[in-house]
Amino acid sequence: MSTRAAFDDLATWATGQLRGEEVLLASLVGETTDFVRFNHGDVRQAGSIQQQDISIELIDHHRHCSASVPFSGANDVDRRRLGSTLSTLREQLKLVPDDPYLAFNTDPSSSEKMTDSSLPDTADAVQRIRSAAKGRDLVGILATGETVRAFANSLGQRNWSSAGTFNLDWSLYLQADKAVKNGYAGLAWNDEAFGRKIQWSIEQAEVLKRPPITVDPSGYRTYLAPAAVEEIMSLLAYSAFGLNAHRTKRTPLLKLMSGEAELSDQITIAEATAGGVAPDFQSQGFRRPDSVTLIDHGAHVGHLVSPRSAREYDVTTNGAESSEMPESLSLEPGSLSSEAVLDALGTGLYVGNLWYLNYSDPSACRTTGMTRFATFWVEGGEIAAPVNVMRFDDTAYRLLGDRLVALTDEVEVRLDTMSYGARSTGSFRLPGALVEEMRFTL
Template sequence: MNMLHAGSPLTDKFAFDALAAAVCVADSGDERVTLSLKSEDSDFIRFNRAAVRQATHVSQGYATLAVVSGGRRIDTTLSLTGRLDVDTATLRSQRSLLMAQLADVPEDPYLLLPDAVTSSTRDETGELASPAALIDAVADAAQGLDFVGFYAGGPVVRAFADSRGQRHWHRVESFHFDWCLYHAADQAVKTAYAGTHWDADEFARRVATGAQRMVLLAQAPHRLSPGAYRAYFTPTAMVELLGTLGWSGFSVKARRTGTSSLCRLEQGDAQLHPGINLHEDTSHSIAPSFTADGFSKPSVVTLIDAGRAGGTLNSPRSAREYGLEANGANAQESPEALRLAPGTLAEADALAALDTGLYVSNLWYLNYSDRQACRMTGMTRFACFWVEGGRLVAPLSVMRFDDSFLRLFGSGLVALTDRAETITEGGTYRERQLSSLTTPGALVDGWRLTL
């Protein structure tokens, strides 16, 4: 059953088209008027001890109106009311102000806008639980557990229009649910479940798996000495490693200025395992196929091909600066739909293949300890376990790692699992996000723990 409040004008395509038709009008042939929209109609539910502590519904929309002439661009961002007449009048008034001020704006030598007039529509209806059904699912699955979690779900919209007739519409109904089963002190089992189609049985299965691991948390922690260990990273842990790689690894600006963590890979001084194939894969994600400036994104950009450096993410400004083709990258040139291709190790056999070593469920506080060497540091978090004979036997004390991604996923990679999981960005600061990361689990040798 769908949870959404039907008919919200902030997530309605016809309302946006009407707004664009009234506002995206230029005074002369030299000007370009653009309108981009970010909106959502979301339910937020917070749980503690498996009971609802806060339930909120948010309908919001923000429109960015811009006027461009030659190398001059000026813009403003406004909160929309959802009333077409009011929003139209406000944006038309702002358009007049921007046009009057445009001559005072200095020329931007790196301004680049799309030449092609393209349009696209994606309107994906999901299958989301109603708030009542979600609350019942938590009550049933987490009975007797200290379940602490945060759910966000509903439609999220990105849209773009300009005075040349360009129209892009992207509306996806999705959800993200993060929760912990709390044991004591700093001990908890953390789990996430996200997607576009809610499955109560899958949710219950994940809660039950976490509950089984809660029993192990009552045992004395297995203490490790600093050293190199065989380890299995779950997809959740892989998200932290690959997310850190995305800070600078694939940016063309960082590559050209020598600040990318993958400069050695590009220069051929290092090589990852041939099983590493990384793509910015918008076609299999919930991210829009266009940017806030109206650039269409390619379906796939190959970033690492069989362990070797591939393409880069080129923002419009970098494309202008370096004489390249823009390929739909955001201003930070960071991935929004990163996908690591799966390997051949059956996920069910991961613990047996690990045999003895570390089961790493979560990592946090990641940063670069040596960016040029692609060396990362961070901490283990939540329910990480010591494994013997392919069985989880005891929780681990919190440990810090410091290791090179190039080594770890080069000579250190043993195998990738055969199933990749998509984990969406769960941040809700100002607005829900549409970025995601899809990755299998990974079995590695020689993961270096420092303390």
């Protein structure tokens, strides 16, 4: 029996076990992943992981409890485990108070999204990667395989989203901390495309052979490549866009909300589910619209609203999970030709990646972080030298506000490489950003 059929069968069986007006919600997160870690162009760790878990929520009137259990796909094992879990949750329900903010989708809306893919044989891919690296110091990870997200409830709703993807995330090291980072991800492996990516890394690494310079702490005209913009957006994603964070005054965009600070009218940010890899449904069964605009030409216009926040603040949910974090964040491109970035920068810093961002003053949306990987000093539109790592400390209201010169006219689609617990289905669509001045402090 396929995973999908087994999940459907289990949900139908569990529905038959319910009593009275009980409602059951079930979410499946699963993956079959081959992973290979590389260091110095050789293999550090390699293996395969098969994991599937179901999160169950049992609801009875205004009370609910949840549990996560393994899902084996074997009918008898899963029924026994789920039956036991339902009994435990039923006992818990007697002991918990009503939840005034309980919310789940009562209007069944089924869907399916199965993305065709043509994944490489992972062992073959290992040989291709080692061959392409040609004995260079390549370090990183290849992860390939199918990821599944599914939802079912006792009201008859069924949602399925699966995709086979590969994601090779690597750095080519020259020496010490001098390296070029790149990635190759998708649904079908193409040797030519991969070769171009590797070649780009090799050419960039050549530039790193020039003697590095250390620049003094100061403000510099700076170009942030899409990978660097991703780090800024990733930090904002934690708490800047959710309704709960706004209503409880924990959002770092508090000054934007109050009018004390502004973002540039070049900034338009959306949760663009239709263009991403994440599913278009969430754990309480609500569907997600194709796109939710959060910042429109610098103005705050929307939130990500979980079902719980929707009930608490008496608004409509837009299918966010309880974290209210974007999963398919899109920053609209601008007008700066991606081909002319160095010319437009003139003299200043080309920052390929940022690293380890965190807030130094959350209420001011002031962040700190480091440059990492390929960062260059540019003079007269030409790369002059690699730059040793620098710490910045600056506010989003400057970097994405009055100091933002332009965004590039092309966006880069970046699949999230995170795999805490399970492989992420998150993604970003981001341009590069040219900034008049970025403050470097150490």
